[in-house]
Amino acid sequence: MARGRSASFTCEVPLKATPADERELLIRLECARMVYNACLGASLRRLKQLHESRALQDAKGLPKGIRGSEAAKKRTEAFRKANELEGFREYDLHAYAKQFGQGWVGVNRLDSLTIQKDCHPGLPRCARLSFQCEGQTPLQG
Secondary structure (H helix, E strand, C coil): CCCCCCCCCCCCCCCCCCHHHHHHHHHHHHHHHHHHHHHHHHHHHHHHHHHHCHHHHHHHHCCCCCCCCHHHHHHHHHHHHHHHHHCCCHHHHHHHHHHHHCCCCCCCCCCHHHHHHHHCCHHHHHHHHHHCCCCCCCCCC
């Protein structure tokens, strides 16, 4: 059964800021964009390495089994190990993003939580991409 859409409203309120505050905000937004793009690029590189890895090929070769069965658990564990070997986990991506909090142009612009939040959406999008078939557009919405 299809869900009905409820009416929704958007209210835009202009931000009253001094030129200095506006400049600082634009700099922070640009730094956050660069962090997100760097993390997304790292995720895509790691995904490519994962697809080329022998561990993933071996995991794909295991029988699927019924959910909860021993074969299914073994296959899931094999995929988890392959992801860990190639650094295709959320923890590994956060470790990669940690470099942007130290000795970087945006070091005083973004705090560690902002950097972590910026890099977070990159991995789930790449994970969705890893399950998609050839020819589908990868990183929309």
